[in-house]
Amino acid sequence: MVNYFSSIDAKSKSKSNQKPIPFRNSVFNDGRYFLNQRWVYLVISPRAEGLSIGVNVNPDRYCNFDCIYCEVEGPRPKVAGPCPIHHVSTALENALRLVQENRIHEIPPFRSLPEELLQLKSVTLSGDGEPTLCPNFTELIESVIRLRAGGLFPFFKMVLITNGTGLHLNEVRKGLKYFTLTDEIWVKLDVGTQDEFIIVNRARCSLKEVIQNILLIGKKRPIVIQSLFPESNFRPIDSISINSYVQCLIKLIRNGAQIASVQIYSAHRPASDRQCGHLPLRDLSAIAREINRETGLNTRVF
Numbered sequence: 001m002v003n004y005f006s007s008i009d010a011k012s013k014s015k016s017n018q019k020p021i022p023f024r025n026s027v028f029n030d031g032r033y034f035l036n037q038r039w040v041y042l043v044i045s046p047r048a049e050g051l052s053i054g055v056n057v058n059p060d061r062y063c064n065f066d067c068i069y070c071e072v073e074g075p076r077p078k079v080a081g082p083c084p085i086h087h088v089s090t091a092l093e094n095a096l097r098l099v100q101e102n103r104i105h106e107i108p109p110f111r112s113l114p115e116e117l118l119q120l121k122s123v124t125l126s127g128d129g130e131p132t133l134c135p136n137f138t139e140l141i142e143s144v145i146r147l148r149a150g151g152l153f154p155f156f157k158m159v160l161i162t163n164g165t166g167l168h169l170n171e172v173r174k175g176l177k178y179f180t181l182t183d184e185i186w187v188k189l190d191v192g193t194q195d196e197f198i199i200v201n202r203a204r205c206s207l208k209e210v211i212q213n214i215l216l217i218g219k220k221r222p223i224v225i226q227s228l229f230p231e232s233n234f235r236p237i238d239s240i241s242i243n244s245y246v247q248c249l250i251k252l253i254r255n256g257a258q259i260a261s262v263q264i265y266s267a268h269r270p271a272s273d274r275q276c277g278h279l280p281l282r283d284l285s286a287i288a289r290e291i292n293r294e295t296g297l298n299t300r301v302f
């Protein structure tokens, strides 16, 4: 199959010969296409390696991080309301039917895309805020599981994309029991020190708490680490920062976290902080090689 994405597997150090398809102002690179509602969207995602249906778990945009590179626009209210399960479930069923009936080609941004890019790779629990802070997280997962088990659609993989802060909550642990080993959990880890955590993620919790939660889940099942390295104040990331981040990964591994892979990327869409930019591919590749050399982990650059 043609590789439509510009990812590099640092383990093999091989680079695709294919020219990446331009993604700005398109459905590529996590540009989301909402289907006339706010609960579910379609996206052609390099990290999902194709078409993903995204579930907007936090339409109220609640998140306890305020990352300098955050691409969610608009003000973020402090209190999360419950996710409207019925609306989400109906919207997800409609999106799955659209894919199953091969009608995505009728939507203008998807019209000219090749068939293989429109094969569903996953249903992603993500959206405008932090999904693990959704107060009815379990109910939401149960509604997705019901659709998956109902036999109306081919089996699909679920992917939870999280900043890790709610992984210890009973509500979330209960919901994650429905995850099979086919499903995936992608957890954000951008830095290796509390000082940098404050600068980059501007979170209302400590890095230590996030690490504890990564361990909590990573000891039970393989996880994917998602690491975004922004160019901040137009300065490239320094080797001390990379080293502390790598040491953090090493500690996680030594303490029993099963890390299936590390996704390395940088800011793309316009960020809220105008000083935050995109780190060049050569820098991201160098970081990936360093991680691979020091930890042996499989790394991919996007």
Ligand code: SF4
Residues within 6 Å of the ligand: 063, 064, 065, 066, 067, 069, 070, 071, 072, 128, 129, 130, 163
């Ligand atoms: S964790 Fe995600 S939603 Fe929250 S501020 Fe960071 S990028 Fe934005």
